[in-house]
Amino acid sequence: MNQATSLSILSLNVWGLKYISSHRLSRIKAIAHSIRSSTYDVLLLQELWVLSDYTYLQTQISHLFPYSHHYASGLFGSGLAIFSRFEIVDTEFTEYKLNGHPLAVWRGDWYVGKGIAWAEILVSGRRIEVFNTHYHAPYGQQMDTYMVHRLSQAYQLRRQIRKALARNSLVICAGDFNSSPLSLCHMLIHSILADSFITKNPDLPVHPQPEMTNEYLVQVMGITCDTPLNSYRRHISTHDRQLRYDHLYTNMVPTSHKVVFTQNVNMAEFSGKQAIGSVSDHFGINVDLLPNLNTSSSSPDITQSSFTDILALLNKHLRRERRHSRFRIAHFWVSLVIGISLTISLFWTKFGWKSFLLSFVSNLVFVFGVIDGIVGFIWGRWEINSMMEFKSEIEREVIRDSDHHRLS
Structure with missing residues (x-):
């Protein structure tokens, strides 16, 4: 070549x-x-x-x-x-x-x-x-x-x-x-x-x-x-x-x-x-x-304050995602109770449009509740754990930067 x-x-x-x-x-x-x-x-x-x-x-x-x-x-x-x-x-x-x-x-x-x-x-x-x-x-x-x-x-x-x-x-x-x-x-x-x-x-x-x-x-x-x-x-x-x-x-x-x-x-x-x-x-x-x-070009150092800013954003996001996860799981349990209640009420409802409507609403409530529950429990934990690992990595960057400045 x-x-x-x-x-x-x-x-x-x-x-x-x-x-x-x-x-x-x-x-x-x-x-x-x-x-x-x-x-x-x-x-x-x-x-x-x-x-x-x-x-x-x-x-x-x-x-x-x-x-x-x-x-x-x-x-x-x-x-x-x-x-x-x-x-x-x-x-x-x-x-x-x-x-x-x-x-x-x-x-x-x-x-x-x-x-x-x-x-x-x-x-x-x-x-x-x-x-x-x-x-x-x-x-x-x-x-x-x-x-x-x-x-x-x-x-x-x-x-x-x-x-x-x-x-x-x-x-x-x-x-x-x-x-x-x-x-x-x-x-x-x-x-x-x-x-x-x-x-x-x-x-x-x-x-x-x-x-x-x-x-x-x-x-x-x-x-x-x-x-x-x-x-x-x-x-x-x-x-x-x-x-x-x-x-x-x-x-x-x-x-x-x-x-x-x-x-x-x-x-x-x-x-x-x-x-x-x-x-x-x-x-x-x-x-x-x-x-x-390229030996003549040098990249600027990322400052400790930048890593601190990232940590602040992470902590804010973690609080929000924990809140959202709890809300989704709560929505699942509430939907489960409402869905079961609506299903039971079908036994006291004559067949017709009311029965169909109750059945449709109970299924809809249950499906959305299950989806939110799965996302809140599985994805919520997944995202929070990934962010916790990311947070620990950034915290180590802050410690390394502090040690570097203390020794220099």
């Missing part, structure tokens, strides 16, 4: 939800068409839920990317995939311990089995460890009820990256992190592995400023999500909603960082439908890297 002088990485959330994502098939075809004329070396894709979409991409780009892997997990898959010009030596998938709620069926995060897609690729005789991930979505600007879940995911990923760094590996970690720059989730990774955008643009402000145009935010500030320049997000107008959620962290030398797949495409070319729009609800990022260790 020829000596690789640089690596070109693409990270893209393809928004591939079956039956839900608009123009999915046309957009997948447009993505494949664009990639066929690209110079990327490694593709890291998120939300590639449908296996047939993955196999379609395989058939279209396998001459450029002979090595690929689609990570299976959960009920509907992880949505994560890697395509590579270089040999994939090994792969592994680690499911996140905390990833949404089973009753939030309409959101689906709990059912898809999000996690950490790891691969080891062989580039010019050197092994590079690659991580691809997709954190739980915020689902709301004012009250982010899943912040603790994303913090747990970030910390789980952080631990895996630290092990890779301890092996003196070159590391790439990319994906849709649903986390803004310098947030707690972002800093858990950025403190051990540099955000390539910040490395390339150290003097840029972290967040959008009012005077910046939408074009400037995308082209210069690296905005990839919730920009009105995206045809699926045209309803968004305020700057504070435009986000850089897609990141690439690395200990290698970034030579360029670009936002890509920003162009609108004519869907008629791929499906016959007269629609012009973006290829996804996210823009992608393309980062070019020198395949050697």
